[in-house]
Amino acid sequence: MLNVLHHLPGELLSLDGTEIYQFLPDLTLIHLPGELDPPLLISVLLHGNETTGWLAVRSLLSKYGSALPRSVSLLFGNVTAARERQRHLPTQPDFNRIWAGGEGTEYALAQQVLGEMRSRGVFACLDLHNNTGRNPYYGCIPRLEPDFLALARLFAPVAVYYTAPQTVLAYAFSDFCPAVILECGLPDAPASTAYGLAFLERCLHLKSLADVPPTPLELLHTLAVVKVPPAITLSFGPHTTADLHLPADLDRWNFQTLPPTQAIALSGSQRGALQAFDESGEECTQQVLHQAGGAWYLRRPMVPAMLTLDSAIIRSDCLCYLMERMGVPATSRGPRSCAAEDFPPVDLLT
Ligand SMILES: [Zn+2]
Numbered sequence: 001m002l003n004v005l006h007h008l009p010g011e012l013l014s015l016d017g018t019e020i021y022q023f024l025p026d027l028t029l030i031h032l033p034g035e036l037d038p039p040l041l042i043s044v045l046l047h048g049n050e051t052t053g054w055l056a057v058r059s060l061l062s063k064y065g066s067a068l069p070r071s072v073s074l075l076f077g078n079v080t081a082a083r084e085r086q087r088h089l090p091t092q093p094d095f096n097r098i099w100a101g102g103e104g105t106e107y108a109l110a111q112q113v114l115g116e117m118r119s120r121g122v123f124a125c126l127d128l129h130n131n132t133g134r135n136p137y138y139g140c141i142p143r144l145e146p147d148f149l150a151l152a153r154l155f156a157p158v159a160v161y162y163t164a165p166q167t168v169l170a171y172a173f174s175d176f177c178p179a180v181i182l183e184c185g186l187p188d189a190p191a192s193t194a195y196g197l198a199f200l201e202r203c204l205h206l207k208s209l210a211d212v213p214p215t216p217l218e219l220l221h222t223l224a225v226v227k228v229p230p231a232i233t234l235s236f237g238p239h240t241t242a243d244l245h246l247p248a249d250l251d252r253w254n255f256q257t258l259p260p261t262q263a264i265a266l267s268g269s270q271r272g273a274l275q276a277f278d279e280s281g282e283e284c285t286q287q288v289l290h291q292a293g294g295a296w297y298l299r300r301p302m303v304p305a306m307l308t309l310d311s312a313i314i315r316s317d318c319l320c321y322l323m324e325r326m327g328v329p330a331t332s333r334g335p336r337s338c339a340a341e342d343f344p345p346v347d348l349l350t
Pocket of ligand 1: 047050096129130
């Protein structure tokens with residue numbers, strides 16, 4: 001049964017994400033009244049190691065107390081994994097892959113969350129996450145409709161349009177309200193928390209998404225996800241016996257356009273394989289990647305995202321997503337590059 005509260009447990013705002021499990025079970029909804037309805041749905045800790053959402057919400061609720069300009073429905077995700085600072089525990093599903101139905105307690109609770117919020121109505125669904133590698137702040141939207149674009153613009157000047165996986169929370173909410181995944185940079189960083197908090201405050205004061213200024217937005221579209229097969233050993237740096245060698249600073253490529261002449265990985269053995277899958281889950285390795293002279297290359301210029309130096313994340317999720325830049329939507333005024341000095345191109349190990 002879904003745990004639904006209508007108040008904040010007394011000590012909650014003084015707790016670290018690792019301590020919430022003492023007061024709340026996984027997938028708890030807390031409805032907090034504000035001046036305007038319907039509520040903002042704010043989702044935190046769907047991934048237990050992604051701390052920025054809770055840190056920003058904790059600051060937001062401490063600041064506004066019971067005088068919220070708009071009602072908030074706060075969804076706590078995987079507080080059990082947050083205790084261990086894990087994305088999810090080995091015995092659990094990924095809590096951002098449970099929103100399209102399935103067998104098991106978490107899937108049933110997710111459907112109850114959707115049912116409860118659908119009946120209440122939602123102003124916007126904001127799902128806060130972190131990356132494990134260096135990326136700019138960016139939103140991910142499952143639809144190119146004006147309200148979705150407005151949410152993305154309000155968060156950052158760059159956004160990703162995705163249509164898979166359809167099992168994520170924001171995709172499920174997009175059936176009945178504007179929804180966005182907010183990639184808030186690295187976890188625990190004060191700058192990430194400040195950025196997330198500023199965005200939540202802007203949302204809290206909005207009367208309508210039509211009021212969001214038409215600032216420039218650069219949109220990218222996901223083409224493929226790149227995975228390392230489980231049997232392949234990998235390492236960072238060239239001088240090992242691993243099957244696949246990745247550059248030690250590959251996350252500096254995130255949101256950079258990589259040319260097809262740039263080697264992205266080296267094969268240390270004949271087994272050194274990468275695999276790519278399109279948004280429908282079909283393998284598309286040959287369409288986006290090729291191997292030559294012991295190195296892997298892109299077939300054409302593409303933009304990687306979510307490249308990480310964390311091999312556990314590469315194993316459990318993916319090496320990266322490959323994207324291409326889209327045309328400028330009608331509701332934006334012009335293109336603007338997200339490439340900052342923080343994300344310069346780099347040379348691969350050789
Ligand atoms: Zn996440």
